[in-house]
Amino acid sequence: ENVVLKNIGDFMGFSIPQIAGDLRLSGEDIVNLEGLEGISKVSGNVGIVETSLVDLVGLKGLVEVGGAFLVNNNQQLRSLDGLDTLYETDSLILAKNPALKFLDPLVETLEVAKSVHIYENGGISRNDSQTLFGIVEGAPAPIDDLKAALVTISEDM
Numbered sequence: 082e083n084v085v086l087k088n089i090g091d092f093m094g095f096s097i098p099q100i101a102g103d104l105r106l107s108g109e110d111i112v113n114l115e116g117l118e119g120i121s122k123v124s125g126n127v128g129i130v131e132t133s134l135v136d137l138v139g140l141k142g143l144v145e146v147g148g149a150f151l152v153n154n155n156q157q158l159r160s161l162d163g164l165d166t167l168y169e170t171d172s173l174i175l176a177k178n179p180a181l182k183f184l185d186p187l188v189e190t191l192e193v194a195k196s197v198h199i200y201e202n203g204g205i206s207r208n209d210s211q212t213l214f215g216i217v218e219g220a221p222a223p224i225d226d227l228k229a230a231l232v233t234i235s236e237d238m
Contacts (some may be wrong), residue, residue, distance in 0.1 A: 092116035137163035151188020
């Protein structure tokens with residue numbers, strides 16, 4: 082079953098440890114993720130889109146995402162703090178988050194099965210993204226040598 086949360090009131094009393102479907106968090110009313118700490122697994126995709134979040138601390142219990150993990154168009158997002166325990170996802174997409182400057186803590190523990198796409202995120206440059214080497218399962222070489230279909234990283238214009 083898919084779960085869509087559009088405002089902070091939707092989080093009250095939320096206590097599902099595993100979501101057998103997608104989790105979508107969207108809406109400018111979402112300023113924090115308090116109440117979602119108990120989610121450990123999402124079998125589908127996770128989308129965090131057009132929120133007012135500055136970090137992802139409320140997802141500190143999330144360990145596994147069966148589909149894509151998408152963080153897109155979050156104007157205030159400065160940090161990926163809260164994803165320290167995220168261990169596995171199928172794909173990682175970080176796009177159009179102008180205040181996002183660092184990829185930590187993702188590079189500490191994350192394994193990505195298929196693809197990584199990072200573009201238009203504040204101060205994250207191609208050089209900064211070299212730290213992603215190793216998170217793509219079976220990655221044979223540093224990012225510059227990987228095929229574009231596997232890893233897409235572009236600097237902000």
